[in-house]
Amino acid sequence: MTLDTATPAAEPLAARIPAGFVIGAATAAPQIEGAAVVGRRTPSIWDRFAAEPGRILDGSTPAVTADHFHRRQEDVALLRGLGADAYRFSFSWTRVQPAGRGALDPEGAGFYDRLLDELLEVGVRPFATISHWDLPEGYERGWLDRETALRLGELAGLLGERYGDRVDSWITINEPATVTLNGYALGIHAPGDSLLFDALPTVHHQLLGHGMAVQALRAAGVQGAIGITNTHSPVSPASDAPEDQAMAALFDLVHNRVYADPVLLGHYPEVPGFLGDALAAFDAVPAEDLAQIHQPLDFYGLNYYMPTLIAAGSGSGESPDGESAAMSALPFRLLDFEGAPKTGFGWPIAPDGFGRALTEMRDRYGDTLPPVFITENGASFPDTIGDDGRVHDDERIAFLHDHLSAALAAVEPGGVAEGIDLRGFFVWSLIDNWEWAAGFTQRFGLVHVDFETGRRTPKASYEWLRAVLAARA
Numbered sequence: 001m002t003l004d005t006a007t008p009a010a011e012p013l014a015a016r017i018p019a020g021f022v023i024g025a026a027t028a029a030p031q032i033e034g035a036a037v038v039g040r041r042t043p044s045i046w047d048r049f050a051a052e053p054g055r056i057l058d059g060s061t062p063a064v065t066a067d068h069f070h071r072r073q074e075d076v077a078l079l080r081g082l083g084a085d086a087y088r089f090s091f092s093w094t095r096v097q098p099a100g101r102g103a104l105d106p107e108g109a110g111f112y113d114r115l116l117d118e119l120l121e122v123g124v125r126p127f128a129t130i131s132h133w134d135l136p137e138g139y140e141r142g143w144l145d146r147e148t149a150l151r152l153g154e155l156a157g158l159l160g161e162r163y164g165d166r167v168d169s170w171i172t173i174n175e176p177a178t179v180t181l182n183g184y185a186l187g188i189h190a191p192g193d194s195l196l197f198d199a200l201p202t203v204h205h206q207l208l209g210h211g212m213a214v215q216a217l218r219a220a221g222v223q224g225a226i227g228i229t230n231t232h233s234p235v236s237p238a239s240d241a242p243e244d245q246a247m248a249a250l251f252d253l254v255h256n257r258v259y260a261d262p263v264l265l266g267h268y269p270e271v272p273g274f275l276g277d278a279l280a281a282f283d284a285v286p287a288e289d290l291a292q293i294h295q296p297l298d299f300y301g302l303n304y305y306m307p308t309l310i311a312a313g314s315g316s317g318e319s320p321d322g323e324s325a326a327m328s329a330l331p332f333r334l335l336d337f338e339g340a341p342k343t344g345f346g347w348p349i350a351p352d353g354f355g356r357a358l359t360e361m362r363d364r365y366g367d368t369l370p371p372v373f374i375t376e377n378g379a380s381f382p383d384t385i386g387d388d389g390r391v392h393d394d395e396r397i398a399f400l401h402d403h404l405s406a407a408l409a410a411v412e413p414g415g416v417a418e419g420i421d422l423r424g425f426f427v428w429s430l431i432d433n434w435e436w437a438a439g440f441t442q443r444f445g446l447v448h449v450d451f452e453t454g455r456r457t458p459k460a461s462y463e464w465l466r467a468v469l470a471a472r473a
């Protein structure tokens with residue numbers, strides 16, 4: 001396939017990719033697998049949430065999605081065709097452990113045996129996420145319940161025993177910040193609670209689950225590396241006004257630092273006096289819990305999508321401009337980056353924010369920061385198959401070019417985040433998939449999926465990335 005003339009050339013970018021730097025693509029089980037009622041699999045919180053009227057934008061459910069469960073081999077062939085070094089996927093918790101506790105289900109677990117074997121056969125390194133927003137439906141209070149941390153630890157041990165000889169890198173949990181904010185504070189993701197600041201215990205329980213999972217994987221003797229993934233967003237205040245500055249600092253704390261600080265430094269962040277007792281929930285955390293959370297890690301997984309612009313909110317719960325009631329009850333507001341180019345989701349396109357996110361990681365965590373993988377970066381656009389049978393997703397090519405380039409530049413000698421040992425970059429996503437509360441309205445894939453037929457069509461971005469990967473020295 002020939003590329004359009006405006007397409008960024010593969011060679012100059014390829015020449016800047018260091019030897020050994022891992023480039024791959026990522027997915028998550030609830031977004032691609034489907035096969036919700038195959039074998040002994042039981043419903044997850046996302047199956048239940050999607051069944052509730054009005055929760056998912058287009059009324060869709062994760063019952064079929066991209067049907068990866070039945071098209072696994074085709075998707076592995078796509079990875080091979082891409083020349084990907086690695087593939088990041090997640091386990092469906094209720095497929096491998098339908099009862100939410102106790103032994104793995106042999107049939108459900110067998111699916112991942114086959115996936116891992118096939119990836120290794122074609123030379124693609126498996127990066128496995130244990131919990132990517134996925135919990136058994138039976139965990140009624142979800143991450144509000146401390147017990148869920150123990151369950152994640154148990155699951156990690158079982159997965160470690162079964163797949164520890166084949167998984168290259170383990171990610172305990174994906175984006176705890178999004179789970180707390182969207183799932184428990186604002187009610188826009190499963191399980192759909194709108195608890196605002198009362199959602200904070202879910203931060204601690206997810207981090208504790210991470211710590212227990214790390215220990216269980218190590219006890220199982222896994223050969224692979226172990227890390228965690230969170231989403232990081234550099235935060236800017238909307239103005240110089242002290243209220244906006246204070247709320248930007250608060251958002252940075254609750255979105256970025258309350259997760260990374262305990263994991264990397266062993267304590268929750270100190271809260272400046274002007275923020276009062278906003279994070280008092282963490283004051284009573286026992287020292288033993290922090291020791292469990294603060295495990296040595298082989299890598300840190302950083303997802304970067306966009307920066308955040310914050311202004312003080314009224315906290316009144318009135319939503320004059322269409323904000324959700326929960327959102328408008330918070331003391332801060334997320335503002336639109338007016339005039340910035342946007343993705344199909346309306347997310348601002350800001351590759352320079354990548355450098356800022358990495359700089360913050362280096363400055364805050366210094367020598368305590370292990371090697372870093374970008375475990376997700378990508379964009380949705382309203383891709384369609386043209387009359388020529390192709391998907392001309394030039395905007396995605398430009399996005400990926402500019403973001404990979406920005407990440408590499410940030411850590412190059414003289415770069416804004418020089419000193420970070422950046423080891424790799426995963427594109428979100430390998431294939432178009434079910435984008436949570438946005439259903440099928442957002443296409444993030446390098447490969448187009450027809451959700452009626454399951455048919456895969458590699459997009460121009462797939463061909464472009466393949467050319468970049470092939471042009472490396």
Ligand code: FCB
Pocket residue numbers: 028031174175178231303376428435436444
């Ligand atoms: C991240 C999620 C991933 C996907 C992308 C677009 O926050 O980890 O599953 O939805 O956003």
